[in-house]
Amino acid sequence: MTAPRLPRRVDHLRWVFLGLAVVVLVVFLLAQQQSIEVSYGQSPSASGRVAEGSADELSDATLPSVEEMTAQVAADPVVRLPGAVARWNEDRVRAAIGATDTRILVAPPGLTEEQRKQVREVEDVTIRIIGTEVSGGLYGVTADRIAGWRAQFATHDVTDLLVTLITTLNKDPRPEDRDELVWREPTGAELDAVVADLRADRPHVAEGATLTRIPTDAARNAFPGGARYAAFPAQPYGEPLPAYGAALTEVFPGDPIVVMYGNWIEYHGPDAEEFAELAGASFYAQLGSRLSRYDYPQVNVLGAYLDQVTDIRYAGLFERPLPYQPFDPLRVALPALPWLFAVCVAAFMLLSVRSLRRSAGGLLARPGDPQRGGVRARLAGLTALAVEVSLLTDARSNPALTRGVVKLQAARDALDEGLPDRHVSGLLDEATSELDDTARTVGITSYQPDLYLRGRLS
Amino acid sequence: MGQPLLVWLVGGVLLLGAGFVTALLPRWWGRAQDRSVAWSTARTAIDSAAVSRDAVPSSVAEAERLLARAEHLAAGRGGVRAARAATGHARRADELWQAAQREHTDGTARRTGDVRPAEGSTA
Numbered sequence: 246m247t248a249p250r251l252p253r254r255v256d257h258l259r260w261v262f263l264g265l266a267v268v269v270l271v272v273f274l275l276a277q278q279q280s281i282e283v284s285y286g287q288s289p290s291a292s293g294r295v296a297e298g299s300a301d302e303l304s305d306a307t308l309p310s311v312e313e314m315t316a317q318v319a320a321d322p323v324v325r326l327p328g329a330v331a332r333w334n335e336d337r338v339r340a341a342i343g344a345t346d347t348r349i350l351v352a353p354p355g356l357t358e359e360q361r362k363q364v365r366e367v368e369d370v371t372i373r374i375i376g377t378e379v380s381g382g383l384y385g386v387t388a389d390r391i392a393g394w395r396a397q398f399a400t401h402d403v404t405d406l407l408v409t410l411i412t413t414l415n416k417d418p419r420p421e422d423r424d425e426l427v428w429r430e431p432t433g434a435e436l437d438a439v440v441a442d443l444r445a446d447r448p449h450v451a452e453g454a455t456l457t458r459i460p461t462d463a464a465r466n467a468f469p470g471g472a473r474y475a476a477f478p479a480q481p482y483g484e485p486l487p488a489y490g491a492a493l494t495e496v497f498p499g500d501p502i503v504v505m506y507g508n509w510i511e512y513h514g515p516d517a518e519e520f521a522e523l524a525g526a527s528f529y530a531q532l533g534s535r536l537s538r539y540d541y542p543q544v545n546v547l548g549a550y551l552d553q554v555t556d557i558r559y560a561g562l563f564e565r566p567l568p569y570q571p572f573d574p575l576r577v578a579l580p581a582l583p584w585l586f587a588v589c590v591a592a593f594m595l596l597s598v599r600s601l602r603r604s605a606g607g608l609l610a611r612p613g614d615p616q617r618g619g620v621r622a623r624l625a626g627l628t629a630l631a632v633e634v635s636l637l638t639d640a641r642s643n644p645a646l647t648r649g650v651v652k653l654q655a656a657r658d659a660l661d662e663g664l665p666d667r668h669v670s671g672l673l674d675e676a677t678s679e680l681d682d683t684a685r686t687v688g689i690t691s692y693q694p695d696l697y698l699r700g701r702l703s
Numbered sequence: 704m705g706q707p708l709l710v711w712l713v714g715g716v717l718l719l720g721a722g723f724v725t726a727l728l729p730r731w732w733g734r735a736q737d738r739s740v741a742w743s744t745a746r747t748a749i750d751s752a753a754v755s756r757d758a759v760p761s762s763v764a765e766a767e768r769l770l771a772r773a774e775h776l777a778a779g780r781g782g783v784r785a786a787r788a789a790t791g792h793a794r795r796a797d798e799l800w801q802a803a804q805r806e807h808t809d810g811t812a813r814r815t816g817d818v819r820p821a822e823g824s825t826a
Contacts, residue, residue, distance in 0.1 A: 263718070266714070266718060270711070270715070273711070580707070583707035583710040583711055583714075584710065586710065586711065586714050587710050587714050589714075590714040590717050590718050590721075593718065593721060594717060594721050597721050597724070597725045600725065601724070601725060601728060601729065643758065644754055644755055644757075644758030644801075644804060647754045647758075648751045648754045648755065651747065651750040651751050651754055652747055652751060654750075655743060655746065655747035655750065658743070659740075659743045662739060662743070664736065664739060664740050664743060665736065665740065668740045668743065668744070671744075672743075672744075672747060675747070675751075
């Protein structure tokens with residue numbers, strides 16, 4: 246009873262393997278997701294597209310009409326529209342311009358796409374400055390050094406950019422960039438106000454700064470141990486910048502300190518030498534052109550900066566321990582899936598071959614196979630009977646015997662060809678009925694096949 | 704990444720191939736077997752009919768025609784349906800000839816006064 250059940254169970258096993266292979270394949274396909282983000286440890290910093298204006302980067306500045314602006318530019322080589330912030334060292338710019346007719350239009354930051362288009366439509370303008378974004382002719386200029394970004398974002402100083410653009414347009418030799426920013430020690434009163442806020446574990450927001458809150462998630466990811474924040478408005482051009490970073494580091498040694506001047510962010514504290522410049526350069530190189538064109542509130546700039554810090558932390562550059570990451574079985578199992586799949590396929594193939602060989606039993610069974618003994622014995626018995634009867638036949642019984650012999654011959658051929666037993670025994674049945682006929686015609690009952698075979702077998 | 708990708712591809716192709724082979728191969732084999740069984744039956748019927756024909760001294764036109772048709776079909780080596788048709792024709796012819804033979808022997812027996820029944824009773 247167990248013999249036929251076992252192959253059937255194996256046969257079912259085959260389908261189990263096939264199902265498993267399909268499941269593995271589906272899991273593998275679903276786990277495929279392409280991402281352009283490359284990160285050492287799945288940095289949780291926020292990413293994604295943003296629509297213009299969704300981050301409060303637009304100011305409410307209004308522009309005169311294009312005709313008015315064109316008229317103003319025609320009347321005056323430097324036109325400052327209301328709300329414009331960009332400043333420059335006029336001596337150096339004048340020296341760069343020399344005798345050429347260079348007209349500069351300065352627009353406020355945070356213009357909409359439509360307004361920027363209007364500014365571009367103003368005729369006969371050599372250089373357009375939107376916010377602190379400087380462009381002219383076919384060129385746009387951006388800073389590429391910490392000093393350049395610091396001047397641009399902390400004090401709205403675009404001198405270097407202007408000089409670079411003007412000399413490029415005039416095909417003059419380009420002078421070296423000059424860091425004109427002047428630092429000063431903060432006064433005791435200034436420092437006390439900041440220290441008081443930071444000691445009370447709250448960010449210091451100076452008058453005029455737009456930092457309303459600290460982006461909590463981004464701050465926690467960037468500085469898991471906490472950091473101190475101080476925000477100041479952009480320094481008016483020409484005034485020395487109080488160096489709060491150095492002074493606060495002395496007051497709070499070992500604490501990360503983030504100081505904002507306008508949209509310029511400085512990091513002070515542990516690892517500042519290797520970390521501050523990297524964070525600042527990667528942040529402003531990536532977002533500098535947006536920051537210069539728009540008027541972002543400090544909260545958003547700080548949030549983006551903290552995301553950048555998080556990405557750097559997760560880039561594994563500083564061998565800092567990563568925050569705990571939950572165990573993901575799929576990620577662990579993914580490399581094993583192809584091999585699991587291969588094993589399933591192999592098992593399915595093997596079992597299929599087995600079942601094929603079994604289903605082909607009728608064809609592949611060898612002559613002399615014990616399971617065919619019954620048919621062979623019957624064929625042999627009937628053949629012997631035919632030989633014996635042939636001695637007694639006459640003209641009447643001969644045709645039936647000959648037909649019987651023909652059918653026995655056919656049965657033997659069928660057996661040798663490996664045709665199924667059902668067919669062979671059908672032919673033997675026909676032969677039996679012919680021999681039966683013969684025996685009846687001859688008139689000897691013991692030559693009736695049934696009786697004859699029974700006699701031989703006993 | 705190249706090697707696992709290869710595993711998926713080769714595995715998928717193998718699975719698909721195995722599916723087709725396991726589904727189609729038994730069917731092909733079964734069909735081939737059906738065909739040879741049908742022709743074996745047909746050949747047996749034709750041979751048997753030929754034996755019956757040789758046993759009859761007179762000729763039976765209808766049976767001759769049927770057997771010729773069956774042999775024609777067998778020569779054409781058609782499929783299962785041709786074999787069945789040939790089998791049918793050959794069997795009809797066989798029956799006709801056997802009937803003719805019975806008629807013939809009965810006639811002879813009546814004329815010559817065959818002793819066969821007497822012998823049968825003695826046995």
